[in-house]
Amino acid sequence: RTLFAREGEKQGETYDLRFAKPREFGWMALDSVTVEGIPAPVDVNETIATLHLPAPLAPGDSARIALRFRVKIPRQFDRLGHHGDSYSIAQWYPKMVVYDVEGWHPDPFHFMSEFYGDYGTFDVTLHVPDDLWIGTTGVIGRVVGGDNDIPLEDAVAPRDSVTVTLHVATADSLAKLWPERGLRAETDLARGDAEPRTIRIARGTAATFRVPRGAPVHYTYSWEDHAGNRDEADGCGGARPMHLLLASRDTTIADTLRALAADDAPGDTLLPSMKALQVHAEKVHDFAWVASPNYVRGDTTWSGIEIHSLLFRQDQKLWSESKRDVVEAMRHHVATVGPYIYPQFTTTEAWCGGGAMEYPMLIMNEPDIASPLRHSLDDTIAHELGHNWFYGMLGSDERAHPWLDEGFAQYIQGDYTDRKYPEGMFRWAKRFPWLAPIRAIGEDERGYLSRAWARDELPMVTPANEYHGYREYAVASYDKTVMMLLALRDVIGADAFDRFLHRYYEENLLRHPRPQDVRRAAEEVSGRGLGPFFHDWTETVQRLSVALARTSTRHIGDEWVSVVTVRRKEGLAMPVTVEARFADGSRQRTRVSTVEPLGRASFRSQARLTRAVLDPDHALADMSRLDNRTGVPPMRWRPLFDFPQSDAISVLYGPTIWHGDDEGMRLGAWAEGRYLVARDFPRGILGFEAGANGGTRT
Numbered sequence: 027r028t029l030f031a032r033e034g035e036k037q038g039e040t041y042d043l044r045f046a047k048p049r050e051f052g053w054m055a056l057d058s059v060t061v062e063g064i065p066a067p068v069d070v071n072e073t074i075a076t077l078h079l080p081a082p083l084a085p086g087d088s089a090r091i092a093l094r095f096r097v098k099i100p101r102q103f104d105r106l107g108h109h110g111d112s113y114s115i116a117q118w119y120p121k122m123v124v125y126d127v128e129g130w131h132p133d134p135f136h137f138m139s140e141f142y143g144d145y146g147t148f149d150v151t152l153h154v155p156d157d158l159w160i161g162t163t164g165v166i167g168r169v170v171g172g173d174n175d176i177p178l179e180d181a182v183a184p185r186d187s188v189t190v191t192l193h194v195a196t197a198d199s200l201a202k203l204w205p206e207r208g209l210r211a212e213t214d215l216a217r218g219d220a221e222p223r224t225i226r227i228a229r230g231t232a233a234t235f236r237v238p239r240g241a242p243v244h245y246t247y248s249w250e251d252h253a254g255n256r257d258e259a260d261g262c263g264g265a266r267p268m269h270l271l272l273a274s275r276d277t278t279i280a281d282t283l284r285a286l287a288a289d290d291a292p293g294d295t296l297l298p299s300m301k302a303l304q305v306h307a308e309k310v311h312d313f314a315w316v317a318s319p320n321y322v323r324g325d326t327t328w329s330g331i332e333i334h335s336l337l338f339r340q341d342q343k344l345w346s347e348s349k350r351d352v353v354e355a356m357r358h359h360v361a362t363v364g365p366y367i368y369p370q371f372t373t374t375e376a377w378c379g380g381g382a383m384e385y386p387m388l389i390m391n392e393p394d395i396a397s398p399l400r401h402s403l404d405d406t407i408a409h410e411l412g413h414n415w416f417y418g419m420l421g422s423d424e425r426a427h428p429w430l431d432e433g434f435a436q437y438i439q440g441d442y443t444d445r446k447y448p449e450g451m452f453r454w455a456k457r458f459p460w461l462a463p464i465r466a467i468g469e470d471e472r473g474y475l476s477r478a479w480a481r482d483e484l485p486m487v488t489p490a491n492e493y494h495g496y497r498e499y500a501v502a503s504y505d506k507t508v509m510m511l512l513a514l515r516d517v518i519g520a521d522a523f524d525r526f527l528h529r530y531y532e533e534n535l536l537r538h539p540r541p542q543d544v545r546r547a548a549e550e551v552s553g554r555g556l557g558p559f560f561h562d563w564t565e566t567v568q569r570l571s572v573a574l575a576r577t578s579t580r581h582i583g584d585e586w587v588s589v590v591t592v593r594r595k596e597g598l599a600m601p602v603t604v605e606a607r608f609a610d611g612s613r614q615r616t617r618v619s620t621v622e623p624l625g626r627a628s629f630r631s632q633a634r635l636t637r638a639v640l641d642p643d644h645a646l647a648d649m650s651r652l653d654n655r656t657g658v659p660p661m662r663w664r665p666l667f668d669f670p671q672s673d674a675i676s677v678l679y680g681p682t683i684w685h686g687d688d689e690g691m692r693l694g695a696w697a698e699g700r701y702l703v704a705r706d707f708p709r710g711i712l713g714f715e716a717g718a719n720g721g722t723r724t
Contacts, residue, residue: 028072033137034104038496042103052100052107056120060092073135075120093120104379112318112338113158114376114390116383117141119313124423126538131423138499139425139490143311145536150305154317155298156260156268157246161336161372162315163387164307171260172301173270175242176323177214179337181346187236189276194227194247197284204229207250209283214244219340243271249286257296259287264299307386309367309536311421314385316376324349328356332370341375344396348373348403355408358442362524363415364531371414373407382406384413384435401443401451405466409439420534427541428490428499429564433507440466440508452669462662462669462676467508471647471672474505476704478569478649479711486510486564487541497705509647510563513570513600516645517559518552525551568597571649572620572640577656579635588635590627594620596649605642608633615642644673652701652712661699670703675712682719694719 031043043051059066061080069076083089097118102109105116117135124131124144131142148164156172166174194209196202208226211233215223225245227233237243246266247258260267265287271279287296307313322342324335326349333356335349352373360366368387376390383390389410396403412435416422422430443466449455450463477483477498484493486502493499515523530539530547545560562568575593579586590604599620606614610633618625629635640654651673652659660674668676677699684692696717700710 029134030073030104030137033491036495037137037493037499046101046103050101052098054098054118054120055096057094057096059094061089063092066091071134074123074132076132095120102377102379105383107377107379109377111158112316112320112377114314114316114378114383116312116314116378116385116390121312122146124538131426133425136425136491138493138496139428140312142423142425143421145309145311145421148305148307148310148313150307150313152303152305152315153300154303156264156301157244157266157298157319158317159319159321159323159336160303160315160317161321161334161374161388162303162305163310163313163385164305165369167304167306169304170302172268172299173242174301174303175244175270175272176321176336177244177339178238178241179322179324179335179342179346180217181342182324183241184238186239188239188273190235190237190271190273191276191278192225192227192233192235193278193280195280195282197282199285200283205249205251207252210248210250211245212248216339218342237271237273240272240274243273244268245271247281247283249283254289256286256289258283259285260299261285262300263287263297265296267299310386310418312385314388314390316374316388316390318376321374326353328353329360331356331366331368334370334372336372336374336376338375338393341393341396344398345375345403348375348391348407351404351407352411354446355404355411355442358408358445359412359415359438362438362441363527364419364535366414367419367535368414371411373411382410384410384417386414386418389413397453399453400464401447401453404446405439405443405451408442409435412436412438415531419536420531421536421538422540423538425490427487428503429486429507430539430541430544432503433486433511436470436504437508437511440470450669460664461667462664462671464669467512468672470505470508472670472702472704474501474509474647475649475672475702476706477501477505478567479702479704480706482706483567485567506563513563513646514548514556514559516603516643517556517601518548518554522552562598566597569649570598570600570646571596572600572602572646573650573653574638574640574655575624577635577638581634584632586631586634588629588631588638590618590629590638592618592620592625592627592640594623594625600646602641602646603643605639606631606635607637607639609636648672650701650711670700670710672702675699675701675710676703682717684719684721690721692719692721 034040056068056075059068059077064080066080067078100107106118107114121141121143124142133142135141159176160174208228211225211227213223225233225235246268249256257265258267259265320338321336322339326333333349333352337345352371356366370387372388374390375393377392378390381392382395391406395406413431416434417424417431424431450465452464484498484502486506490499526548529551530544533547534543545556549556573593573595575591577590579588588606592602601617601619604616604618604627606629608631614629616627618627637656661677662668662674663677666678666680668678670676677697679695679697682694682696694717699714701712703710
């Protein structure tokens with residue numbers, strides 16, 4: 027078993043490869059390697075190949091390396107694979123190891139990271155069956171032998187239609203012949219999950235049908251005899267060449283059927299008609315593509331950027347908003363971080379392993395991402411699109427520093443989602459207004475706190491392949507990074523934080539940033555030394571927990587003097603905002619250092635202190651917010667069900683009904699309180715239960 031398979035079982039508890047059938051596996055074979063035309067020996071160790079140059083390469087010199095390789099596409103396990111006749115093609119070619127200021131990075135392909143790549147220009151020609159529709163990194167240019175005019179999704183297809191009259195004649199090679207059961211034309215005029223529309227053409231007649239005005243329609247011919255069916259052949263003998271129809275007005279088309287494909291022999295596969303797509307991509311460090319005969323598309327543009335959405339025909343209803351979601355997320359990310367430098371972006375529905383995956387100018391989202399209950403597709407698109415900044419345009423090493431790409435992408439995703447959906451990600455929030463909102467950053471916070479309470483963390487600086495399991499990796503690389511960035515925003519201020527994101531982008535565009543580059547950008551915009559901040563957050567597992575220890579109020583002269591004492595309960599020392607609320611409705615705020623175990627804030631006012639609150643803006647990931655204010659711990663009372671929150675105990679309540687022969691009818695109520703419910707703590711880190719029943723018999 028490969029390193030990837032072994033780590034998958036250990037870190038991801040995935041055993042697909044162990045139990046797969048031999049025919050389901052894929053492979054890559056290097057057939058030959060030449061350097062400036064001279065054959066060169068290669069040593070291969072799983073996913074790393076070492077090339078021995080015929081002569082040393084001098085500093086500043088270059089050499090042209092040519093590789094001939096073959097790939098067998100496996101069943102979809104992860105990244106590269108196929109699910110039926112739909113293909114997700116990633117990690118499919120020999121990729122050059124990066125040489126940077128730290129030297130060479132000959133890292134094998136790990137379960138929880140991608141290959142580290144360097145920037146370059148890709149000119150790729152894809153030879154694919156004519157009926158496959160393609161989405162890809164880069165820009166598709168010339169298409170030979172067919173087209174890539176993908177059918178339009180129903181929501182954007184023109185509602186008005188035109189009439190097409192189709193005449194078919196046979197060439198000399200088929201003169202005086204006509205199929206006994208008729209000639210069949212199969213189109214992609216289907217809507218939703220309907221079967222393709224079939225049109226039959228009798229000898230000497232024409233077929234008439236309606237098509238959407240100006241929309242691409244494709245069709246193929248099939249010759250139907252009692253002895254069997256035979257498809258039309260192209261000039262090379264390939265079966266089922268696709269015909270493209272674009273009609274903006276009533277149109278008559280005359281086709282000539284020139285040849286029939288060979289009969290299928292038992293055990294043989296009839297080669298299909300093929301097309302070649304020429305693709306060009308610049309300033310990217312990876313190249314991926316998808317293919318499926320079931321795609322429909324939606325197109326738009328934003329700020330000069332072409333935006334494409336490829337969906338499976340049968341899933342259009344749930345995925346209909348994806349094109350709009352890309353535009354809105356693109357607008358947010360550009361404003362938050364910096365310009366998107368590529369000419370196009372394509373979001374696709376595709377099986378890719380892990381739910382969703384990002385590549386330059388292309389993302390893949392698995393079919394079950396879309397949900398009728400949550401805005402999960404929009405949220406996921408925002409994350410994967412965000413990777414075109416943090417990993418795409420800022421090419422960090424996601425094995426060595428996974429938080430640089432996953433954490434930053436997670437932050438801008440959460441910021442986008444929570445701004446767009448102030449009522450939360452639950453689609454039915456307006457129907458159930460008493461439910462707590464599901465917020466993206468709130469989920470990150472609870473994910474981090476769950477691991478922190480379990481005392482099962484590794485520092486953020488841990489390389490991706492050294493985590494014990496996916497949950498440790500995800501909490502450190504995604505959730506905790508978001509908490510750190512929110513804390514940084516609280517420390518340096520919102521304006522400086524906004525400038526920090528832009529500065530980090532500008533200084534590292536098309537480069538390979540490292541953790542020290544994050545710190546440098548933050549220090550430049552804030553004018554503060556932030557070494558201890560980043561050390562504590564990234565290199566340790568110290569946790570943040572502060573409590574309101576006590577308050578005191580004295581009336582001195584004509585004013586009230588109040589002192590609020592803050593206690594630090596864990597090792598991570600962060601300045602915390604203290605808000606004092608007074609009897610006349612006024613409020614005051616100040617910052618308190620928690621470097622020492624006890625910190626104090628003093629307030630002078632014309633009215634008595636009625637309440638003190640720590641971190642009133644919820645800027646920090648406190649281990650428990652129940653002791654962050656005076657008075658009893660905050661509780662949210664909700665009937666039967668609620669979404670968990672970190673700022674209060676969720677108290678659920680409901681009725682009980684009981685009847686017994688001895689007891690008779692008994693009515694009562696139950697209540698159950700839980701705080702920070704999570705997978706590790708299904709009943710919360712703190713909770714209680716209560717109930718009471720009463721009846722007519724004793």
